[in-house]
Structures are given as C-alpha cells and as structure tokens.
Amino acid sequence: MFSDLSLQRGGSSLLRRPASDDQAPVFERLSPAYAAGSERFRVGERSFGRQYAHIYAARLMQMRPLLTERARRKWGPGLAIRKLCDLQTGEQCCIVGTLFKRMELQPSILREISEEHNLLPQPARTRHISASDELILEDELQRIRLEGRLDRDRCVTGSVIAIYGAERNDGRFTVEDFCWADLPVQTPRPPLSSDRFVLLASGLGLGSSRADSMLGLQLLVDMVTGQLGEPGEQGGAAAITRVLLAGNLLSQSTQDKDASSKPRYLTKKTPPGSVEAVRLLDELLLQLVASVPVDVMPGQNDPTNYTLPQQPLHRCLLPLASAYPTLQLTPNPYQASIDGVRFLGTSGQNVSDILRFSSLGGPLDVLEETLRLGHLAPTAPDTLGCYPFYQRDPFILDECPHVYFSGSAPTLRSKVITGPDGQEVLLVAIPEFHSTQTAALVNLRTLDCQPISFSAFGAGEEEESEMNVSH
Template sequence: MLFKEASRSSTAKQSDFQPTELERHVVDYVDCSKRFYEVSRDFSKQYAHIYSARLNTFRNILGAAIHKKWSNKYKILKLCELREKHTLCVIVGTLFKLQELKPSILKELSDQLEIIPQPARTHFVHDADSLVLEDELQRIKLVGECIDVHQVVTGVVCAVLGSENEDGIFTVKDVCWPGCNIQKPLPTLNSDRYVVLMSGLNLASKSADHIFSLHLLLEWLSGMSGTAEYQEEISKVVRVIVAGGVFASHSNESSLNETDVISAAESVDAFSTAVSAVAPLDLMPGCKDPTGIMLPQKPFHYCLFPKAIEYKSFNRVSNPYECDIGGFLCLGTSGEPVKDIMRYSKLDSHLEILKKTLQWRHLAPTCPDTVPCTPCIDTDPFTIYNCPAIYFSGDSNEFATELYEGEDGQRVRLVCVPDFCNTKTVALINLANLECYSMMFA
C-alpha cells in the first residue's frame, strides 16, 4: 500500500507542493498454526484421550524440570507404585478440582428430579473446593499449604513432592510446574516495526456507537491522518491481528440473534477489505462468531468474505493462533480460556492468568472440562511447545500489558486486548523493543 504525504517548507509556494509516496514496510510472515488446523474432528472418540496425550507430553517436559529443581533426591513414582507411607517421593499427574458449585447436568434437570433449583452463577469458587491428582489409572487427594486450590484449575499437569499418609491422602511439600519453555533468540531490528492487536469489533451490534471509531482506525491505518512524520510511523505497521469478536462477543451476546449476525456479514467483509487493502490482516474467530464453538476454532468460511479474499494480505486464521512475524513468535487466543479460568478460580487478573498459563505451559488447561473442544486423540494441541515473544488474549475488559521475564532469560510481551466496541482501543507492539501501548479512537 502506498501512503501519499504532503510536506513543504514555510517558504515554498503552493505550486512547489509535491506529494511524497511511502511504502508499507514488510516483514517475513509464517503461519505456525498447523496443529490447530489439522486437529482431529472424530466425535466418536472419548475425551479421555486428550488427557492421556497431555499427561504423556508433560511427563517428558517435567522430567527435566524435576531434575533441575530437586536433582535426583527423590524417586519419581506413578500413583499405582505408592507403597510406603510417609516416604517422600515425586508423582506426576493432572490436577482435578472438586468444586461444589460447578455446573452439573443434574442441576439443570432439577425440575424432573425434584431438586431445589440452583441460582444462576458466573463464578464457581467455594471455600470447600479441593484438589486431586490423577493419572491414567488412579487419583489421590492432595492437601498442603504450598498448593492453593484457588490459584489453579482442572487440567494443569504438574509434579508434586510429598508423601502419602494412612488415610490415602498425599501431603504436598513442594510443587514443580512445567515452566516457560526455552525461547529462541529474538532478532534485532534496525528500525521500528509495529503489530496492531484488536478484538471485539461487534459489527453485528445494534448499537452504532463504535462505527465512527472504526472509520477513524481505518483512516489511521491508511495514512490519511496526521503529519508527514506521523504518517511515516504508520507505514511501519506490518500486521493487524483481530482476536475474535468480529461479529459479536460477550459484551453484546444477550441482545443479538441469528438474523443480526447474518445481516452483519457484508459489513464484516467491507471492514476486512478496507484493512487488507492497506496492511496484512489476520482474522480470528471468537466463541460468539459464526463458526464452530469448539476449540480450536477453524477459520471463518471464505464465503463470508467475497471481496476480502481477493487480497493476498487477508488471512482467515484459527483460534488459538500462532504465527512468526519477522522472527518474533506470536501466540494468542480470542479470550475464552482466560475467562473460563477466572470463573473456576480466584485469579481475577487477565495478565496474571496469562503468566500462569505460561508457567503451566498450556493455552487452555480447562479444555475439555469446562471449555468445549474437539476430542483430540494423539496430541493436545493447546500445549505451548515454543515460548512466544508476544502472548495475547482477546475480549478483555480493558487494555493491560506487562513484559514477562523468565528464569532462563525469556522475554514475553503479555497483552490483554480490550473489546473495541466498548473501549475504542487497540494495542500496538513495537517489534524492535517489545514495547506496547494502547491507542484510543474516539
């Protein structure tokens, strides 16, 4: 895309005015989401397979972490190998939370079963919640102050150091998490390069309050606003990623129906076309968008974008989504896993949850327990195999960011991408130094 800029000295005449053209800067791009696209869609299989695949994967990962933390002081046993009481050992397994307030099909059928109806809830934490650790064959109850039941969720794989007592309860003395993976060296850029992250366009919304802000955004991306120097900065935006909520998101789901979503297809296509004409665009679906609700979500169907698909710069991508932008690995979701973790724990900060999932090395540990996903068989696609440079979550209530620094020198820019419909805000990340800031269009 060419940006036309006008600049002249104070002494120049109007006839001396000559427009200058600026080219959009380009960086190498690779879509790394193959494991999300090719996930098994065989719904005749049970969900136990994904837990087995997850546990097998993390047994290998935790082997090195256990050796680093505890050396070879303690035996690593499976639950079926626990024999001696009060003998310190290490066991590896998947955490499962027993939660009194967790939704149940029995409660949903309370009328037929003559059970007192349960009040509608959005948060399912109770003081009586407890933890068990399970593997392929058995499970054992966990107790101990070093593992807080309200700071973890079902589906996290970890190693626990402790001993079993006469009652068959395992007292935890210490915990070893998988931890953030080793990060490949980040490239050094000679000049600024920007990635724009946004979420929650809500183009099917009956309210048009944010449409003017979207037009301002398009003018800004197109280089049609600001001074010549400012336009030159805008030419350094190398990619735009929309993290879900394109048609609708959690903020307006109660007021929409199918007709609203279908009628918004033309507006979504027009917006995608306008952005793709000036910059590369990656469009991720969200849980309220017209695509399958189960994670990993497949890209939008191409029939929804008869105009935008004419541009090579337009990419329909999966949710979760992983890509390499100029040597910087970018990974994120449209926000469903983060919101679900908030519902089933006392973690109330999106940023804190992003850090936790890096520590757990898993994008969506509550899949398939409380987040719908396809019954994967051989592998768990939500495992974070490579440490990203940019890690984001969409559909947040507000913009938030932090630079996470790992024990082995990892530097990860965490970004909570706000709902654009409500905040009129996008996030900008400078690849040259991983700095991040917000920009409001109001």
C-alpha cells in the same frame, strides 16, 4: 484526505496524497517476514465419537518427561519419582500427574435441566470456587486427594504438575512443594534496525446498536490505511506492518438464545443481524487488506465451530476481502512469526474460563499462569469446549513465544515476564474495542506495547462528533 493506493511493489505498499498535491510526501509500508504457525490447530477429518479421557492421557504422556526433568533440577538428581500405584506410606517422593478440582459450585447439566423444568434456578455467579473445593491428583491408573502447600483456589482442573511430599496413613498426600513445566525454550529475537508495529484489536462487536463503536472502528481503519491525520501521523501509520484481529468480530446481540449450544454457521434461519454484520465485516476488511496484511481470528460470537481449536472463517463469508492475498483467515488459537517475533494467543475463551474457576485476579495473571503451566487451555475439555484429540494435545507449549496475548479483555493490560533460562515474553490482554475504543500497538523491535484509543464526544444539537486519537 489521504488516499490509500495499495500499490504492491517489492514487498511494500505506498501511502500518499492524491496526485494533485505535488508536494505531498510518499510513505512506504514495509512488509515483514511472515511465517504461519497455526497448522497444529487445524482439525482435518472431524470425529466426535471418541472419549475425552484420551486427551488427558496424551497431555500427561507428552508433559511427563519435561516435568520429571524440572523436578530433578529442583529437588536433586536422586529424587524418587513414583506413580500412584507404587506409593509407600510415609515415603518422601515426587509424583507427576494431572490436577482435578472437585467444585461444589461448578455448573452441571442436571442444574440446567432443572431450570428448564421451572425448578429453583441457581444464582448467577462470576466465580465458582468455594471453601469446600478439593484437589485431586491422578495419573493413568489412580487418583489421590491432596493437602498441604498447594493453593487450591489458584489451581484449575487439567493442569499437569509435579508434587513433592508423602502419603499419610489416611490415604491423602501431603504436598510439601511443587513445580510446573515453566517457560519452554525460546528462540532469540532477531535485531531490527527500525520500529515496526503490529496492531492488535479484539471484540469489534459488529452488529451492535452502538453508533459510537462504529465511528471509532472506522476511524481506526482510516488511521491504519493512512487516511487520517497530518503527514507525521501518516508516517507513523506506515510503520504498522500487520493487523491482527483477535476474535469476537460480531456482537453477541447477533446471536440467538441457542447460540451457545449450536455451531455458528450462516443458514437460511440465521438472524438478519448476523448476515448484516458479516457484510459489514467484509467491507471493513476490504479497506484494510488493500493497504496492510491482516490476520483474522474467530471468537466466541463468530460464525464457526464452538469448540477449541476454532477453525478459520470460511472465505465465502468475505467475498470482497478474500480477493486480496493480504487477508489471512487463521484458527483460534493463533501462532505466527512476524519479522522473527513469535506471536501466540487466543480470542480469550481460555482466559475467561480459568477466571471463572480460580481466584486469579485478571487476564494477565491467567496468561502468566498458563505460560508457566506450559499449556494454553488446561480447563479444556472439563469446562471449556474442545475437540476430542486422542494422539496429541496441540495446546501444549513446545516453544516459548515472544508475544503472548488474549482477546476480549475488559481493559488493555500488558507486562513483560522472564523465564528461568532468560526467556522474555510480552503478555498482552487486548480490550474489547466496541466498549473501550482501544487497540494495542506492539513494537517488534523493543516489545513495547502502547494503547491507541479513539473517543467520541457529542456536540449538542448539531449532532457533530469530535474524535480524539491518542497513542
């Protein structure tokens, strides 16, 4: 068994065998240059007395100059750009505005009240789109219905786009073409001399009744801390320079039936399962942070605020792990630079919400769509809980990441996309670990993404389990 001594020396930690084994190799874990970038997602003094219309106004005001520049680049410098109040029937022009999708199947509070009063409930749906949906574009003063070359089913409310076409006599605008913000400016990645990895995991699901989930999770911790495998595998573990846990640390089973409408704080009335799950999380993090820096994001099932941006877990919840400076409790969304590689991502709420209200095929499609829209969470605050910002919209992408991820996906998926100015971005959908036993390793030097999986197989009456590790 390997012993993790967690010796901090010159910005590195050492992994080695017990002292009795004189021939055992010693592996040094390098500490990468790290710069936190999530400050814009931290909410100071909170006030929910404002109207949500302000965030749409701020979003349009911030993104209009960029959309105007993109439109002139695509359709020519002499392009006529109009506001809705200045439209002339039949004039070919461009409008920059915010999309609103009117959906007949969109859930509403009136339907929820009907269900509470034992009236006929609505059937459960995974998608809320239909053939009767309508697209409407609005700016600061007016709105207009859209028709033409714009895929209604792919669009979602809150997207800021530029459209080109003309208004018809019946008051509708025929869209002949459109453009979006596309990928913002990207800082080049610095060259690295060796392979260094960041491990991404999501959906640990602590507090669930699945024993195999806990077995795989402990094996993952042992692998990262150097207590698993032969010396060659331990040398590979030493190349993991940081661990990022992308939300849903606790299982949904630890929440009560009102959890979706109340803040998730631990109180005297908190179900015992939540308290035990948080204690278990603290013990697991203690093993990790003694060996490697760890960033912990909250998720939908975790004890923090419900609305985006979710604030970091309170350090008092994790008294053992919080004693180590290697533990970083971060907001959701998350942003940081690791060895010059810029990471940006969420725990998955924005992706799952867009999937409910569009025809996009999966998490990677949503990640690419939001990246090209220039906005992390366009459906907030319409169908996704969000703090009522009124002077700025922190979810607007002002710099292109190198790695863009989301958590709590059904399976691990990744791909690299390129932008119009040579931007290169790795998209990663991190799977739920409690159901897939899979995490992701991202190579900072090459931006390759590979799975690391753990599977358990029962051994009959002896109740032994053999763990297969693949990466």
